[in-house]
Amino acid sequence: GEDVEQSLFLSVREGDSSVINCTYTDSSSTYLYWYKQEPGAGLQLLTYIFSNMDMKQDQRLTVLLNKKDKHLSLRIADTQTGDSAIYFCAEPISGNTPLVFGKGTRLSVIA
Amino acid sequence: KAGVTQTPRYLIKTRGQQVTLSCSPISGHRSVSWYQQTPGQGLQFLFEYFSETQRNKGNFPGRFSGRQFSNSRSEMNVSTLELGDSALYLCASSLGAGVNTGELFFGEGSRLTVL
Numbered sequence: 298g299e300d301v302e303q304s305l306f307l308s309v310r311e312g313d314s315s316v317i318n319c320t321y322t323d324s325s326s327t328y329l330y331w332y333k334q335e336p337g338a339g340l341q342l343l344t345y346i347f348s349n350m351d352m353k354q355d356q357r358l359t360v361l362l363n364k365k366d367k368h369l370s371l372r373i374a375d376t377q378t379g380d381s382a383i384y385f386c387a388e389p390i391s392g393n394t395p396l397v398f399g400k401g402t403r404l405s406v407i408a
Numbered sequence: 409k410a411g412v413t414q415t416p417r418y419l420i421k422t423r424g425q426q427v428t429l430s431c432s433p434i435s436g437h438r439s440v441s442w443y444q445q446t447p448g449q450g451l452q453f454l455f456e457y458f459s460e461t462q463r464n465k466g467n468f469p470g471r472f473s474g475r476q477f478s479n480s481r482s483e484m485n486v487s488t489l490e491l492g493d494s495a496l497y498l499c500a501s502s503l504g505a506g507v508n509t510g511e512l513f514f515g516e517g518s519r520l521t522v523l
Contacts, residue, residue: 338516339498339500339514339515339516340500340512340514342513390453390464395441395453395512396441396453396512397453398443399450400449400450401450401451
């Protein structure tokens with residue numbers, strides 16, 4: 298099957314770190330993606346990681362990739378109220394597009 | 409550079425009607441994908457077009473169809489609407505497979521309500 302699995306909800310306090318986890322299906326995926334969706338908006342690419350990398354850091358974001366377990370995680374350091382959104386993990390169906398998305402993790406940040 | 413534009417943003421239809429949604433991709437992008445987003449199912453892939461040809465198709469009934477024009481603009485059509493078709497329909501464009509990281513650029517969506 299082509300199911301990308303994510304937990305549905307995560308609640309954190311402002312200033313804490315958030316970790317969103319994802320399990321993907323295709324070990325041959327070249328890139329894996331994290332998208333963010335704010336209320337009433339479309340999806341926006343947050344970051345991506347190439348499959349030959351174990352980790353990628355971009356400011357407050359850290360992506361970890363465990364290819365053996367097909368596990369991808371997104372860590373947001375110093376989480377702010379503006380980070381409240383739905384976060385989607387995605388992998389390609391074949392080649393580079395189209396993408397299969399998880400159901401999304403709704404992150405709530407408590408002030 | 410203008411982003412992905414979807415029209416209309418909101419629409420209300422009744423069961424049995426049909427609807428056409430439009431998507432203008434980012435200039436230079438040749439690939440357009442369509443997704444249906446619902447609270448229960450999340451994002452479900454509908455179809456992908458590249459250079460006016462349908463390249464991939466998701467698991468949706470034949471009531472869902474699409475096409476792409478020579479200027480890369482795309483339309484999707486849903487005939488004989490059912491209540492379950494109520495959803496946010498998202499269009500995404502990209503340069504095309506094999507030439508980049510595969511990043512999709514999404515529009516804000518067309519929210520369809522079927523009564």
